[in-house]
Amino acid sequence: MKKANCMRRSIIPTAALWVAVAVAVLASPAAAQYEYIDINKPFLRKIPMAIQECVPLNDQPIVQENLLQTTQQLTDMLNFTGYFQMLDREAFLVDPLKPAVKAADINFANWTTIGAELLITGGMAKSGEMIDLEFRLFDTFSGKQLVGKRYNGKMTDLRSIIRRFCTEVVLQLTGNRGVFGSKIAFVSTGSGSKELYLCDFDGFNPEKFTAHKSISIFPAWSSDGKWLAYTTYANNKPDIFIRQVNGNGRVVIDKKGTNMTPAWAPGRFELAASLSVSGDQEIYLLTGKGKIIKRITRNWAADLSPTWSPDGKKIAFVSSRSGSPQIYVQELDSGRVERVTFEGNYNTQPKWSPVGNRIVYTGTTFETGLSDIFLIDMEDLEPVRLTGDAGNNESPDWSPDGSLIVFSSTREGPSRLYVMTTYGTDQRRLLSLPGEQSNPGWSPDLSNY
Amino acid sequence: MMRKKQWIFLALVLIVPAMLFTVSCQKQTVKTEEPMAEPAAEEPAAVEEKEEAVEVTSDASLAADEAALMAARNMFLNEHIYFAFDKYNLDDVAQEVLMRKADFLRAMADIYITIEGHCDERGTNEYNLALGDRRAESAKSFLVDMGIEAYRISTVSYGEERPLCTEQTEECWAKNRRDQFVIN
The missing domain is CATH 2.120.10.30 (TolB, C-terminal domain)
Incomplete structure (x- = not known):
C-alpha cells in the first residue's frame, strides 16, 4: 500500500502535488492498488461522490420509504467521515425510470459531467422483515467497480449492514477501516x-x-x-x-x-x-x-x-x-x-x-x-x-x-x-x-x- | 466533667469571637424584642409561671450546653476555607479558620472528619480533581501540624463536580474554590 509521506508545514504545495497524483492514480488501470485518500491529508480536497438512490432489486414491491431511508443512511454515514463532498441528487443526469446499477449499464459520462469521481449504486429487496441489499462503488473516470457487496439480514440490521459497506468503501479508499465499527x-x-x-x-x-x-x-x-x-x-x-x-x-x-x-x-x-x-x-x-x-x-x-x-x-x-x-x-x-x-x-x-x-x-x-x-x-x-x-x-x-x-x-x-x-x-x-x-x-x- | 470544661473553653474560643462578628445584626433583634417584654410584666398570673420557670432554668443550662455544641458544630461544618485560582496554599484567613477547627477537634477528641477539596468550574475536570485533592491535603497537613491525629482526618476531592454557586462570576468562582469540613 502506497502511503504518501506527510510533508509537514507545506500544506499548499503538498495539496497540489496530491491532486496531481490522485488524478494520475484515478486514470491508471491499477487504481484499486492505490489509495484514493491520503489519510495524512484527507480533508484538503474532499472527493466528489454521487450516491444514486437505491433501486428495487427484483420485481417484489418495496415501499419508496425503505429505499430512501437506506440511501439517506448510507449518505449520512459516509458524509460523517469528512472525506467526501456529497453531490446533490437533484443534479444527477440519470433516467429515474431506468437507473443503472452495474458497470455494464452505467453511462459514466453522466457522472463525470456533474463532477462525480466516485459513484455508489445500491439495490434493495424486502420480503417481510428480511432484506437483501447490494451496493457497488465505482471509479467514474476508469469505469471500474472498486467494491461490490451483497448482504442479507433483518430490517432491524439495516444500520449495521450499511455500516459494513461503509467500512469496505473507506478501507478501499484509505487502506484503513475507518470509524464505522467504533x-x-x-x-x-x-x-x-x-x-x-x-x-x-x-x-x-x-x-x-x-x-x-x-x-x-x-x-x-x-x-x-x-x-x-x-x-x-x-x-x-x-x-x-x-x-x-x-x-x-x-x-x-x-x-x-x-x-x-x-x-x-x-x-x-x-x-x-x-x-x-x-x-x-x-x-x-x-x-x-x-x-x-x-x-x-x-x-x-x-x-x-x-x-x-x-x-x-x-x-x-x-x-x-x-x-x-x-x-x-x-x-x-x-x-x-x-x-x-x-x-x-x-x-x-x-x-x-x-x-x-x-x-x-x-x-x-x-x-x-x-x-x-x-x-x-x-x-x-x-x-x-x-x-x-x-x-x-x-x-x-x-x-x-x-x-x-x-x-x-x-x-x-x-x-x-x-x-x-x-x-x-x-x-x-x-x-x-x-x-x-x-x-x-x-x-x-x-x-x- | 472533662467534656463540660471543654465546652466552656470551646464556647469562649469559638462562640464569643463568632458573636463579635454578628454584633451588628444582633442589635436590631434586641430592639424588636423590647416592646414584647412590657405586656408580659403586666400579666397577673405570676405564681404559676414562676414554678415553671424553675424547671425551665435547670433545662436551660443543659440546653445552653446543647446550643453551644450545636453552634460549635455548625460553625465547624459551615465555615469553609477559600483558595486563589489554581492555588492550594493556605492564606492568613484560612489559617485562622483552621486554628478554630483544630480547637474544635481537640475539644471533640472522639470525632472523625472528612475534608472535601473543591474547585471552581474554570479549567478542566481532571486537573481540578487533582487540585481539590491538594487543597484538602494542605488543610489536613495544617491540622496535623496543630496536633490533631492524622487518622481522624480523611480527605476527598470533588474537583469542580460540586459547586456551591453556579453563576459565571469571579464572586461565585471564589465561593467554589474551597475546603468543606464534614463530621463522619
Whole structure:
C-alpha cells in the first residue's frame, strides 16, 4: 500500500502535488492498488461522490420509504467521515425510470459531467422483515467497480449492514477501516447525576452504561474494546472501576486518595492511571486487575491524565511541576521527560493520536476560563488551534483511525458533544440528549470483536 | 466533667469571637424584642409561671450546653476555607479558620472528619480533581501540624463536580474554590 509521506508545514504545495497524483492514480488501470485518500491529508480536497438512490432489486414491491431511508443512511454515514463532498441528487443526469446499477449499464459520462469521481449504486429487496441489499462503488473516470457487496439480514440490521459497506468503501479508499465499527463512551447528566453512556460512532443508539447515581467520569476503552475503565464516586470517593463492556467482569482500584484518569496501554491488558496514594497525584502502571506494576512519575507536583503513544513506549501526561499545568512526554524505559507545551499557562487533557506522533489537548485561558482544542506535532511542538470563538471546548479524543476528533463544547449553551476533522473543519454536533454531555472517549474499532 | 470544661473553653474560643462578628445584626433583634417584654410584666398570673420557670432554668443550662455544641458544630461544618485560582496554599484567613477547627477537634477528641477539596468550574475536570485533592491535603497537613491525629482526618476531592454557586462570576468562582469540613 502506497502511503504518501506527510510533508509537514507545506500544506499548499503538498495539496497540489496530491491532486496531481490522485488524478494520475484515478486514470491508471491499477487504481484499486492505490489509495484514493491520503489519510495524512484527507480533508484538503474532499472527493466528489454521487450516491444514486437505491433501486428495487427484483420485481417484489418495496415501499419508496425503505429505499430512501437506506440511501439517506448510507449518505449520512459516509458524509460523517469528512472525506467526501456529497453531490446533490437533484443534479444527477440519470433516467429515474431506468437507473443503472452495474458497470455494464452505467453511462459514466453522466457522472463525470456533474463532477462525480466516485459513484455508489445500491439495490434493495424486502420480503417481510428480511432484506437483501447490494451496493457497488465505482471509479467514474476508469469505469471500474472498486467494491461490490451483497448482504442479507433483518430490517432491524439495516444500520449495521450499511455500516459494513461503509467500512469496505473507506478501507478501499484509505487502506484503513475507518470509524464505522467504533463507539463513543461519554458522561451525561440526563438522569440527574453524572453517568456513563455509550453510543455508535455517529451518535446513534445512545444507551446508559452505569447506574451508580453518583459522579462517574473519564471513560477509557481497553485497546481490544472489551473493557471500560472510569473514575466513579460510587463508594463516596474517587476510585477507578474497570468493567467488561459486554459481561460482568469488574475490578476496583480504590487506593487511599484520588484514583483517576485511567488510560489503557496499546495491545496490553495494562493501564496507566493517576493515584494520590503516596500523598500527591502520581502516575502508575497497573495490571488490568488493578495491581501496581510500577510507579512512572516521581515529582512533588500533581501528575495526571496519562495517554499512550501508539507503540506503547511513551506516555504524555499533565504535570504542574513548572507551576502551571503543562503537557509532558516521558519515555517509559529511560524515564526521560520532555515538556511539550510552552504556549499558554493551562494545558491539560492530552490524547495521543492512535496513528501518529501528534497530541490533541485542551488549552485554557486563565482570565476568561475559556478553553479550546489544540493539536501539537511532536516533531516541531508548534500548537495549532482547532476550535475558537465558540464557547468552551474541552476533552478531545481521537477516532480509532485518527481522522476525527470528538470533544465537548458549550457553544450552544449547555455542554454537548461535537465532532470535527483533525484540521478543525466540519465541526458538528454528535447527538441530542437531555442534560449535559462531556468527557467523550472514542473506542477502538470493535467490528472484529 | 472533662467534656463540660471543654465546652466552656470551646464556647469562649469559638462562640464569643463568632458573636463579635454578628454584633451588628444582633442589635436590631434586641430592639424588636423590647416592646414584647412590657405586656408580659403586666400579666397577673405570676405564681404559676414562676414554678415553671424553675424547671425551665435547670433545662436551660443543659440546653445552653446543647446550643453551644450545636453552634460549635455548625460553625465547624459551615465555615469553609477559600483558595486563589489554581492555588492550594493556605492564606492568613484560612489559617485562622483552621486554628478554630483544630480547637474544635481537640475539644471533640472522639470525632472523625472528612475534608472535601473543591474547585471552581474554570479549567478542566481532571486537573481540578487533582487540585481539590491538594487543597484538602494542605488543610489536613495544617491540622496535623496543630496536633490533631492524622487518622481522624480523611480527605476527598470533588474537583469542580460540586459547586456551591453556579453563576459565571469571579464572586461565585471564589465561593467554589474551597475546603468543606464534614463530621463522619
